Amino acid sequence: MHAIALRIRPTSALTFRVLPGSILDIATYPFVPPTTLSGWLRRLFWAQEGLLPPDQREGNTPRFYVLPRRYLPLGAYPVGEWRVHRTHRHGPRAFTHSEFSRLRREGKPPKGGDLQLHTWEYLLAEEFLGAVLAEKEEDLRRLQGLVGYGAKLGKEGFAYLEAVGEPLEVRLEEGDAPFTPVRAEAWGGAIQGAYPLYRFRFGEAEDPDPASPDPSPVIGYEGAYFVLPRGRGLAKGFSLEGRFFAWDLVEFLWARASGGSSS
Amino acid sequence: MASGLTPKGEALYHWDIYALLYAPQEVYFGHETQVNVNLIETVSLPDGSERVYLSPTKRRGVERRALLYAPVERNGQHLYLTDLLNCGIPNTCGRENCPVCRVYGALVTERRGNTERTTFIGRLTHGGGVSIPAWQPLEKQRAMHPSDLRRESGEEPQPFRRQYGAPGLLFPVYNHVLAASEREFRAVAYAFLASLPRLGAGNPKGLDLYEDETFGPYLVLDRYKAPLGRRVVLPPTLKDPGEALAEFRRRAEDAPEGEALFQRHRGRAALEALRRLAKAFVEEDLPALASAS
Numbered sequence: 001m002h003a004i005a006l007r008i009r010p011t012s013a014l015t016f017r018v019l020p021g022s023i024l025d026i027a028t029y030p031f032v033p034p035t036t037l038s039g040w041l042r043r044l045f046w047a048q049e050g051l052l053p054p055d056q057r058e059g060n061t062p063r064f065y066v067l068p069r070r071y072l073p074l075g076a077y078p079v080g081e082w083r084v085h086r087t088h089r090h091g092p093r094a095f096t097h098s099e100f101s102r103l104r105r106e107g108k109p110p111k112g113g114d115l116q117l118h119t120w121e122y123l124l125a126e127e128f129l130g131a132v133l134a135e136k137e138e139d140l141r142r143l144q145g146l147v148g149y150g151a152k153l154g155k156e157g158f159a160y161l162e163a164v165g166e167p168l169e170v171r172l173e174e175g176d177a178p179f180t181p182v183r184a185e186a187w188g189g190a191i192q193g194a195y196p197l198y199r200f201r202f203g204e205a206e207d208p209d210p211a212s213p214d215p216s217p218v219i220g221y222e223g224a225y226f227v228l229p230r231g232r233g234l235a236k237g238f239s240l241e242g243r244f245f246a247w248d249l250v251e252f253l254w255a256r257a258s259g260g261s262s263s
Numbered sequence: 264m265a266s267g268l269t270p271k272g273e274a275l276y277h278w279d280i281y282a283l284l285y286a287p288q289e290v291y292f293g294h295e296t297q298v299n300v301n302l303i304e305t306v307s308l309p310d311g312s313e314r315v316y317l318s319p320t321k322r323r324g325v326e327r328r329a330l331l332y333a334p335v336e337r338n339g340q341h342l343y344l345t346d347l348l349n350c351g352i353p354n355t356c357g358r359e360n361c362p363v364c365r366v367y368g369a370l371v372t373e374r375r376g377n378t379e380r381t382t383f384i385g386r387l388t389h390g391g392g393v394s395i396p397a398w399q400p401l402e403k404q405r406a407m408h409p410s411d412l413r414r415e416s417g418e419e420p421q422p423f424r425r426q427y428g429a430p431g432l433l434f435p436v437y438n439h440v441l442a443a444s445e446r447e448f449r450a451v452a453y454a455f456l457a458s459l460p461r462l463g464a465g466n467p468k469g470l471d472l473y474e475d476e477t478f479g480p481y482l483v484l485d486r487y488k489a490p491l492g493r494r495v496v497l498p499p500t501l502k503d504p505g506e507a508l509a510e511f512r513r514r515a516e517d518a519p520e521g522e523a524l525f526q527r528h529r530g531r532a533a534l535e536a537l538r539r540l541a542k543a544f545v546e547e548d549l550p551a552l553a554s555a556s
Contacts, residue, residue: 098265101265101266102265102266102267102382102384103266103267103268103383103384103386104266104267104268104357104359104381104382104383104384105267105381105382105383106267106357106379106380106381107379107380107381108379108380
């Protein structure tokens with residue numbers, strides 16, 4: 001197993017919506033979730049090829065564009081200064097009326113014809129350190145060609161890939177200050193927060209090449225609760241660019257490869 | 264209708280009134296009272312000057328009242344329009360056929376009898392009011408004298424101080440109406456002209472259109488579908504009255520001639536047009552309202 005480090009530079013505030021959640025509370029993960037990173041890297045492959053992102057409104061079936069199963073993106077985590085900024089906004093409840101442009105309104109507004117207060121969180125971070133694992137070194141080398149490309153990242157915001165490290169052989173070891181989420185049930189120390197993380201459930205079809213415009217054979221998500229540790233606590237994992245990536249996430253994400261085809 | 268208004272068979276236009284008012288005497292626009300000093304409302308400009316301010320919200324209030332107190336006759340009974348319509352301030356009626364609410368807007372916050380909660384967005388908006396030149400407010404000593412012929416102790420005159428805006432101050436003011444028929448605009452024309460003698464708090468009251476021989480009254484009236492003419496708006500940084508008048512004239516000239524989508528009246532012609540509309544409001548619209556109610 002090999003690992004490669006990604007240095008991701010956001011150019012704006014970012015929102016990675018935590019689901020399940022409330023429609024009135026748009027909360028963000030304080031990091032780039034693994035599934036989001038997968039789709040974002042797919043966009044960078046397109047950018048490199050000069051392809052435009054597909055129109056996802058076409059047709060009725062949701063389509064997924066993610067990295068092939070041979071890649072294992074572990075997400076990306078803020079390094080340096082970061083914080084979550086929470087704002088309050090008024091927003092329309094429904095979009096099927098024209099109450100807000102009426103010159104004269106009489107009586108009760110139609111259903112959904114009023115404003116509702118909601119909150120929105122933005123992740124403000126200087127830089128993210130991400131990691132992608134793969135069995136073969138040459139798969140990871142392809143990511144080095146994506147340096148300098150950028151794409152929409154998350155629900156709101158943009159980031160570009162500033163630098164990519166060299167692929168390294170992963171050496172499992174014990175660490176005492178995990179940089180990444182660990183399984184909630186296995187962690188006894190202090191935490192920064194608890195988050196549902198997801199992996200893709202793949203269908204039977206073969207993965208398309210990441211640079212191709214074809215959708216991935218994803219048929220859904222499978223989730224598990226993780227916590228982001230605060231401070232010290234023993235965990236199994238590996239070191240990359242001086243940070244300790246916990247193995248829990250790899251085990252969770254890797255489990256998908258056992259089902260479906262292992263390309 | 265998505266707008267909430269029933270369409271009528273009359274053409275809709277945007278309307279603008281631009282005017283330069285002057286104070287023929289001292290003026291007072293109430294701001295706040297400190298201990299025994301009645302302050303006049305002013306605004307501070309980035310250049311450090313403090314200007315007497317004829318707040319557009321105050322003009323709006325005076326205009327709306329001018330309409331509410333318009334005399335109207337129904338079956339030999341002489342009424343104010345406010346009594347005929349049962350529409351006042353702040354208890355606006357918000358009815359679609361109310362000539363006041365139609366342009367000034369209305370808010371009925373709760374259901375009263377068979378009147379539903381109503382929001383009526385006013386299409387008439389007011390601007391301007393920063394005086395030229397940068398003359399400081401004057402502070403004067405006044406006193407309220409009891410009218411007693413024989414005075415006992417404790418009934419001495421009450422002294423107070425009041426600030427005034429100086430005579431001769433110029434106030435550029437603007438009224439804009441969004442997409443309204445000529446019939447709807449008649450009420451605006453009436454209110455604009457009828458409000459002039461009543462601007463100001465307490466006494467003395469009243470402003471008037473500045474006038475000179477070449478331009479006539481400093482008044483511009485636009486009726487348009489497309490915004491093709493220069494808005495006759497003066498930058499608040501202008502301090503010199505002569506420059507302000509020249510700028511008003513320059514902008515007033517900056518409009519297309521013979522253009523179907525934009526019609527501009529200036530000076531005397533603008534005043535005549537407003538008078539014609541105000542007259543139609545009194546002669547046609549008020550009796551029609553009286554016979555309909």
